[in-house]
Amino acid sequence: MSTSTTSIPDPTTRYRRTGQRGLNAEMLSWMFMRGSGALLVILVFGHLFVNLWLGDGVKGIDFAFVGGKWASPFWQVWDLLMLWLGLIHGGNGVRTIINDYARGDRTRMVLKALLYFAVVVTIVLGTLVIFTFDPCPVGAEPSLLPSFCEG
Template sequence: MSAQTSPTRIPDPTTRYRRTGQRGVNTEMLSWMFMRASGALLVILIFGHLFVNLWLGLGVKGIDFAFVAGKWANPFWQVWDLLMLWLGLIHGGNGVRTIINDYARSSTPRLVLKGLLLVAVVVTIVLGTLVIFTFNPCPAGAEPSLLPAVCQG
């Protein structure tokens, strides 16, 4: 080593890292925190969903139109399923966004892929939300022979 160069100095690991030049909100950190929180909540929601639908009920054989109609007649289950839908799609979309950022080399394909992802997530959330809150197994004025058994009587 020459007298002119000094050895690389490694900072003390107990000191906080300072960023230079960054201002505003750290969106990647917020994204990381959202993934952890939504993942934990999704585990609870999904296992609750499976417990009620498969173990307390008749299993897979018991899940039919009437079962869903009965469940969605209760606002609690509408909100439960809505949370699963929204959190699952946003969590998954955020994960795919991270993959796009990692693998799309140039900005144009990255922008196109992220735009398509956003459209797909938003359309699916909107359609799923409409299905959950507008679901009516017994629409007024429908031909009685076409209605399910839960609407008879």
């Protein structure tokens, strides 16, 4: 047996995996997934509790129900946050899945282009809907509207 001692670094010694210092895009993406994920747990659980648990659950959801909710800035902001965080979190997750499984450069590029297109269109559409929504549209059948639409 050799008597010479080899110095082995402690397994917990910090080391740099890449030459890159400080913040970079993939690290920001990693941080975002955890931050947005924690917020989304609260937002989505609240959404499911109010829409599927309280009252008549899914049977109670109609135009008047949505109109009643979005009459309040509280639920507008809630749903707006859920829309943006959910789609960016989900889009970033699918980006990871595409990077993992799509082998060809071309396939990967096409799939990600489709993904980004779908995410942007859905975010813009959803944002417009939340901010331009009219709970009492002129000329609509009054029985389908929220109770506060009178006159």
